[in-house]
Amino acid sequence: MDEHPPPLNDPARSASSLSPLAARFLSSPRRTPRELAEQNDDGGRFVVTLADGRPYFPNLTADASDPASVRDAALASVALSIFVAAAKNAGDVDAGGALAAGDESKTVARDFDWERLLEESAACLTCAKVTGGITNALFRVSGFEKMTPAISSAMGTLPDEGAPVDCGPLVDFDSVLVRIFGAEGMIDRDVETSTYAALCNADIAYRYLGRFKNGRIEGWLDGFVSLQCTDLMHDGTSLEIAKEMARLHCLFEVPEGELSDHHFGKDLDVITVGLWDQLSSWMDQAKGYSEFKTPHDTERVKKLGLVDKIEPAVQHFISSFASPPTENEDSGDSTASISGSNRGEKKGGVVFFHNDLLAANIMRHPESNKIQLIDFEYGGSNYAAFDIANHFNEHAGGTEAEENGMMDYSRFPNAERQMAFCVEYVRTTRRKESMQSDLTKNEVSGENDEGLDTEAMELLKSVSKFILVNHLYWGLWAVNQAAEEGTEEFDYINYATNRFNEFHAKKAEMEEA
Numbered sequence: 001m002d003e004h005p006p007p008l009n010d011p012a013r014s015a016s017s018l019s020p021l022a023a024r025f026l027s028s029p030r031r032t033p034r035e036l037a038e039q040n041d042d043g044g045r046f047v048v049t050l051a052d053g054r055p056y057f058p059n060l061t062a063d064a065s066d067p068a069s070v071r072d073a074a075l076a077s078v079a080l081s082i083f084v085a086a087a088k089n090a091g092d093v094d095a096g097g098a099l100a101a102g103d104e105s106k107t108v109a110r111d112f113d114w115e116r117l118l119e120e121s122a123a124c125l126t127c128a129k130v131t132g133g134i135t136n137a138l139f140r141v142s143g144f145e146k147m148t149p150a151i152s153s154a155m156g157t158l159p160d161e162g163a164p165v166d167c168g169p170l171v172d173f174d175s176v177l178v179r180i181f182g183a184e185g186m187i188d189r190d191v192e193t194s195t196y197a198a199l200c201n202a203d204i205a206y207r208y209l210g211r212f213k214n215g216r217i218e219g220w221l222d223g224f225v226s227l228q229c230t231d232l233m234h235d236g237t238s239l240e241i242a243k244e245m246a247r248l249h250c251l252f253e254v255p256e257g258e259l260s261d262h263h264f265g266k267d268l269d270v271i272t273v274g275l276w277d278q279l280s281s282w283m284d285q286a287k288g289y290s291e292f293k294t295p296h297d298t299e300r301v302k303k304l305g306l307v308d309k310i311e312p313a314v315q316h317f318i319s320s321f322a323s324p325p326t327e328n329e330d331s332g333d334s335t336a337s338i339s340g341s342n343r344g345e346k347k348g349g350v351v352f353f354h355n356d357l358l359a360a361n362i363m364r365h366p367e368s369n370k371i372q373l374i375d376f377e378y379g380g381s382n383y384a385a386f387d388i389a390n391h392f393n394e395h396a397g398g399t400e401a402e403e404n405g406m407m408d409y410s411r412f413p414n415a416e417r418q419m420a421f422c423v424e425y426v427r428t429t430r431r432k433e434s435m436q437s438d439l440t441k442n443e444v445s446g447e448n449d450e451g452l453d454t455e456a457m458e459l460l461k462s463v464s465k466f467i468l469v470n471h472l473y474w475g476l477w478a479v480n481q482a483a484e485e486g487t488e489e490f491d492y493i494n495y496a497t498n499r500f501n502e503f504h505a506k507k508a509e510m511e512e513a
């Protein structure tokens with residue numbers, strides 16, 4: 001069956017069968033977004049299909065240096081998200097996407113006067129670059145409240161029903177976030193975006209509106225501000241982050257099927273932990289670069305000792321952490337001993353984790369103090385203790401433009417604050433059966449605190465061991481980023497150097513203890 005409808009002037013189309021913005025759902029074999037992009041590479045910018053219940057434009061590209069292209073990507077995704085929500089009779093675009101999540105095996109073809117709508121958007125929509133991201137280019141596109149009449153007019157009537165589309169009730173936002181992907185080759189964007197859609201459907205992540213060839217459109221968190229490293233040191237804020245991390249680990253179940261197989265493996269009795277394969281892959285990738293963008297960068301990387309210092313450490317942790325313990329062995333380095341407590345169906349403390357909870361990826365509403373986690377692109381299956389260790393290391397910062405890879409490890413939480421975080425985390429996990437989207441509605445039962453400190457202490461022991469692994473993980477990531485993107489805008493090699501230096505310092509400190 002044809003993937004695209006005949007052109008508007010085709011005799012096969014009668015006036016009675018076509019509305020100004022008709023939609024046809026055409027049966028087709030299930031294809032990945034990458035396959036769709038290859039299949040639909042016919043020059044039509046606004047060819048669109050459904051993927052994970054949201055519109056996907058495989059031929060539409062946004063250029064970070066061209067604000068108009070960023071606006072176009074935002075407008076296209078928002079308009080089609082509204083249409084999907086209307087077609088599903090949903091109350092908002094979030095519900096529409098969730099309801100359409102089972103329609104990814106369908107192709108939606110659009111007849112749309114994009115040129116007219118884009119002309120109107122130029123006068124209504126504004127585009128501003130968002131600071132804070134070093135992996136992706138981020139933009140805020142605003143003005144959609146003004147665009148609702150134009151979008152409603154362009155949509156015409158719903159297919160089959162003949163009812164006009166009223167966008168007004170579905171547009172409860174004025175701004176969206178446009179994310180243009182970076183880290184090419186280091187992140188599988190098909191898997192990552194499908195995972196993000198599932199997180200949004202589970203009310204863990206915030207709003208997914210659609211995808212284009214090199215990025216996606218997300219909701220803009222009005223009123224929220226990203227945290228600073230100094231905010232992480234505030235006791236109240238730290239405990240709220242512990243609750244939200246526990247909520248992610250306990251409540252989010254990766255949908256069964258291809259996505260679950262990717263994150264946790266196909267063997268129901270053995271859960272795959274992505275950490276070790278990723279660490280090994282990044283080690284091999286880093287060793288494979290003979291030259292970097294500049295001779296100075298090449299010389300600086302040589303001084304890191306990737307082969308003689310870093311690789312032996314990586315191999316040690318992979319073999320000792322990932323290997324099962326021998327009989328009567330209690331070295332403290334086996335999967336069972338480092339993974340944290342086994343809760344419910346989470347085997348050996350393996351959960352879906354965030355893995356990048358630095359200050360900039362944690363949003364807070366100043367009035368309600370509500371915490372919202374963002375940027376799940378490095379998420380996957382891993383030990384809960386690794387996620388906590390990563391968060392502790394991120395107290396030192398280093399990723400902001402003005403820091404340029406320089407950390408301040410005096411901000412690393414002391415033993416008392418680490419314990420307080422783990423206690424709150426364990427306390428929250430104990431409530432997982434009754435946890436709702438808003439944790440603040442339920443009070444913690446005192447009777448559930450029996451053995452709380454003991455369990456938190458065991459968790460903290462696991463966290464301490466992952467502190468070292470985490471430095472190797474992000475140090476290697478930075479080396480590979482330097483090779484691919486250079487160090488002109490951000491000094492990835494400086495970041496890697498400081499991560500590896502802290503690894504050596506912490507390792508020596510632990511060996512002396």
